[in-house]
Amino acid sequence: MDPQEAAALMAATSRQARSALAIRLPLVYLPWGAAWLIGLGAMWLSVRDQRPYQGPPAAAVVVLVILLLAAVGVTMVVVTRATRGVHGPSAVQGRIYGLSWPIGFAALFGIEGALSQHGASGQVLGIVAGAGPILVTGLIYVLGAAIWLDWSMFWLGAWLAVVAAAGAWAGPVSLLLIGALAGGGGFLAMAGFLALRHRP
């Protein structure tokens, strides 16, 4: 092995290792973007003609939940394929980050239950149920950005927080459309941006 061959082997192996061990974020953003765009979009279609506002029918909620669960499944496959066999501090960081999702959403559903119990109107519940998940997701993305020093996660998370607040002001019906287009669209735009930038 002469120095040229050694240098070429190092470069090729380093590329191989990076691509095998790195989590492909566009493959994570894509299913989330699609789930939000389609799920929240369908929910918006189901409530936009309601006079007065009554809240989304069960079918629309079920569609959104199924799409979100599918996104969770795709994320787990992408993450497991990259991190299989890797142990140590990074695995613990990943596990704690993973736990932030059920913790955040369980607390949010608890709060929604409390609001409903204490006489919150359908309008208010619609706003909390729509904007809450967008805000929780946004904050968890900002947390992920801090763990993995990834600015795409930071900007996506910050954007989702803005979408949640702006959407809440728009009311329970328009909030769903804003969440679908700006939230789901934000994921898809970031996936596209990263895919184009990393194209060899």
Add this chain to the structure above:
Amino acid sequence: MTEPPPELDPVIHVPARLRIVVILAALPVSDSISFSRLQELLGLTAGNLITHLRKLQEAGYVTSVKSRQGGAARTAVSLTHAGRAALQQYSATLRQLLDQAG
């Protein structure tokens, strides 16, 4: 008078071992990788990988820790600080040699 050309670390300067060290260096510091995943990334036979890992271990560049989880033995391999430094040195020497060659 010309200086003798710098020498490449013979422990690392073997294709299989160079690849092992580069892959381990791609992991975050103090992370380890399972023997089987490492074997899969390298495409080496288990026996071959064990031989090369032993050489790297004897030089103090790599540690491997055996653990038992639910009855199955698992070996986790990681790069030591000395190993990371040796790869940096190797890479610097390589650049020097390539520069000299012109």
